Amino acid sequence: MSAELKILKQGAEAKLYICNYLGKPTLIKERFKKNYRHPDLDTSITKERIKNEARSIVRCKTAGVKTPALYLVDFERRRIYMEHFEHSITVKDFIINLKSTTNQGDMNTLDVYADLIGGTVRKMHENNIIHGDLTTSNMLLIEKDPSNIAENTKWLNHSNIELVIIDFGLSFIDTSVEDKGVDLYVLERALISTHNDYPNLFSRIFEAYKSYSKKNIKEIISKYEDVRARGRKRTMVG
């Protein structure tokens, strides 16, 4: 098995492999064993994290948010096997490429995608799914119906584009309004640091988020503004 696994990425928590599994292109997320932890603690944390991640992924589906299909949840090998989107682009790369192929003032092109992102995050939050790491690297664009259009224009055909949310490693289910505010704040910071050519991007996303539905929206906005005003998540006591 290891001979056929290709490493896609390695982080502090886990390694990502790609392979063909059960006849499908598959992504394997394998969590590391941490030797500084007591073995019982390590096993229990890892198991809990795998469960949280899988739970969030499935819950998104019933909420109408597209996420990778799950093929196997393997506590023994500390792995989640899931759908790998071979023909996709991260929203991050899409936005960065956009700059080089279109005019700066072409914010309108991004509007459709911003609305899609805002609505998607709102759907997650309405179902109490806190992503925990909302960045444009954790959002993918895929085609609903595969086409043969050239790479640099296919993603602009927005009626055939779907948004996929990935990497639920830090996610959890919580009804707390504060966590939703924090999720939004993390997204805002990520957009500022990565896509500062589009300074209005977050506000467009946030508008779409707000207009998606009215439920609890005032509290969420208020918490988000609190978190933002604090600059970081808590004030410190000496």
Place this chain on the structure above:
Amino acid sequence: MVIAIGFEGSANKLGIGIVKDGEILSNCRRTYITPPGEGFLPRETAEHHQQNIHEVLQEALDQSGITPQEIDVVCYTKGPGMGAPLTVCAIVARTCALLWNKPILGVNHCIGHIEMGRLITKANNPTVLYVSGGNTQIIAYSRQRYRIFGETLDIAVGNCLDRFARVLKLSNAPSPGYNIEQMAKKGKKYLHLPYCVKGMDVSLSGILSYMEDRIDELLKDYTPEDLCYSLQETVFAMLVEITERAMAHCASDEVLIVGGVGCNERLQEMMGVMCSERGANIFATDERFCIDNGVMIAHAGALAHAAGTRMPLEHATVTQRYRTDDVLVTWRDD
């Protein structure tokens, strides 16, 4: 060449130290120790500092061989910390500055720890884990600020350990944390406790209240040593995890542990294992500098003073809340 004197008293340690261009000339300290089962309160702590500060000041001057005339800047802890104890040191520092006709400079306590750690260990640009009775933060330097990447969402890890020591009625001498550490070394049976890491932050009040609420039942199946062992293994694992996440985020290969809890050998050991698995280096100081002390305030103050930072006397106040990232790090330009 800057000669600085530093006054530290934000918690139960009163420290005065003198430094000359990074060379430590004296480092004197007294600790206010309460009876077992009791924590220290602001008023009594301030009284302790008041009763000892003149003696410690004389000691620091005598040991260093420096006269007040030779001092370039009088530094003191502006915050964060407990109000009344901070005020005692601030008043004495202000008086000295006026008496000796020297500039005064208020220093951020956390930055004192960080700069002392960098001085002693020579760590270049580490990810800093600052852990004490009052603080738990992950800090990394960027563009003239010590930025907080992660922190506790409620209580500090030292506070968590100290309060557990009170539940077990352990002695507070030399410190409750030290006694928990010694007990933990004898622990054998591991108890599964609530583990709470959220992104780059940790939450410690849950594990403390879990133990406090069940202590009588727990002691039926576990010895106090087992409980100390399990508590350390759990909270330290949480700290190592957020440190590792910050390192991955910043692509850093150095860790510096500062603050009183940084003296704990088990914490250093666990952090060491994580570092060696990543090919990173770990730096830590010993109890002279981990634990609150005056010389770290002097050194951080000296750095700021040499870089041109000045503080008018009217601003030489204290504040209980003082975020590490509020300070403009004028002495670094990387």
Place this chain on the structure above:
Amino acid sequence: MVTNTEPYTCNLDPDTKTRLEVYLYKDVKNVENIRQNIINGSWKCSVIKPSLIVNMFQVAVAANRAVLAEKSQTMITKTVYSELLYNLSLTKNISQSLSKFGIEKDDSILVCFLIDGNNDVSQEILKEIDGEQCPISSLNSFTNMKDVKSTYKLNNLKSEVCLLDIIVSKMVTKSFVNH
């Protein structure tokens, strides 16, 4: 009956060195006899109701979990064949799972074999089936969407999600998520 169409084949987890083969039959006349052979363990295969299957991949995912559980000795049911059926369902109730997905008086069936190297008994068993083999591609003419949606609780879906995606995702998380 001469088998002249290819079965669905899928290599399962490499650690198990097993491959899955599935055959589809209609107009089966000896269902009761087949059922007895399954129950008394003499036929080493799983027989599934095609009406609740939307895609062979659904069976592959269930079979894969079954062979892995067999290997690590963590099966919930008695045999790897009943485990396959159990894995198709969202309930933790074994007998409910088996009766829901297994055959009773049906006249169309899916026959699944787990083949690892030398013990391929498929041809002997298939000879005993009194029915007409169908191409795997015709599976959807046997699928009952209403039953599928109610079994997998898909009636409240918020938008157009791919059913197979959500079905297999629910199947593999059933031990720790309430579906």
